[in-house]
Amino acid sequence: MSRPASRPVSRPASRPASRIVHVNGEYVPEDEAKVSVFDRGFLMADAVYEVTSVLGGRLIDFPGHAARLARSLAELDMESPVTEAELLAIHRELVRLNGIDEGLVYLQISRGNPGDRDFAFPDPAAVRGTVVLFTQSKPGLADNPAAKAGIRVISIPDIRWGRRDIKTVQLLYPSMGKMMAKRAGADDAWFTEKGGVVTEGTSNNAWIVTGGRIVTRQLSDDILHGITRAAVLRLAREAQMAVEERPFTVAEAKAADEAFITSASAFVLPVVEIDGAPVGAGRPGPVATRLREIYLEESRRAAI
Structure with missing residues (x-):
């Protein structure tokens, strides 16, 4: 179950510079990003995550993080809404949009929003997982005192x-x-x-x-x-x-x-x-x- 990442976008010219985040295939300013209150990541901590470092504008150990993400999802019987290639493209686009030279890319995938609170897992064929990514700029990350x-x-x-x-x-x-x-x-x-x-x-x-x-x-x-x-x-x-x-x-x-x-x-x-x-x-x-x-x-x- 996958879909292509959305087309790269630029920051809106009419707004002050704002961090751009990725939510379910869309690149949006952080103050416009929304996830449902019924999302299982919010209600049940039913979600996994990865953090990939960025040095010189490039991703460190991305294949390893992608492999561990796949393992975490499998251990929880959770399907990924995106492929590894799509995730790589999203990571790179967020680094570009936010001008990250040294920093981090945070990725989180939850079991999604079933429309209400329930302990039972929703049907993955009916409820798509939630995908959220954002960057954190950390100048001097490699030169940590x-x-x-x-x-x-x-x-x-x-x-x-x-x-x-x-x-x-x-x-x-x-x-x-x-x-x-x-x-x-x-x-x-x-x-x-x-x-x-x-x-x-x-x-x-x-x-x-x-x-x-x-x-x-x-x-x-x-x-x-x-x-x-x-x-x-x-x-x-x-x-x-x-x-x-x-x-x-x-x-x-x-x-x-x-x-x-x-x-x-x-x-x-x-x-x-x-x-x-x-x-x-x-x-x-x-x-x-x-x-x-x-x-x-x-x-x-x-x-x-």
Whole structure:
């Protein structure tokens, strides 16, 4: 089930400059964009999303994001109203219309508007999914000062639902985790399970460097299958760095030589403090610094 993306449009000449967003095949100023109050993304969090970074006006890791989107939709028995080729065209058009050099493209697909509230899924043959995309301009995205200073994290219990591998819009607890970190004077939070085992960050994958090896949790239903995570693993192995995919605890992370996070918008960011305790020397280490350099270099080269 698909339809071509709408014909590219320009900003209306009679209006002040406004961010242009995409809603169900139309490019409109953000203050004119509308989604029904009966949309299941709004009522049930029955929606999935992706965020793709833009560097130099080009998309980073788009094929990976498109593949993960397809997987998330399939896991929820949700049909995509658009094809991958159509999504790529929409991403590029939004980048063009909004003049994005460095920033993000947010994409969300919900199960649509069945016309009323009901727990049962609507018939996909009768109710088309809702497709929304918008851009966020982030000048200096690649030159983030946190990459040189490092970030501080706290650990909090992981009480999310069991299918964290599906990138749904159910982000209330991660948002609460961000606020817990902020109130504690930190930058982010790492979720932990029984025994202090780290699952992931609120919006990123968690890593440590210990005993000469780079360690990150293996893929499962327990963590998001990070696109940047996959790229960093590949690049680390290509650089002949030793990599181990396994769980690790907060205690092991505190005793590690380095720690860092990866995500589509943060790329690779060193973690220099966990629950108030310094990691390693308490400053960004050589492994995280080098992985960030390698990732940005390769991402710029492969961007589309």
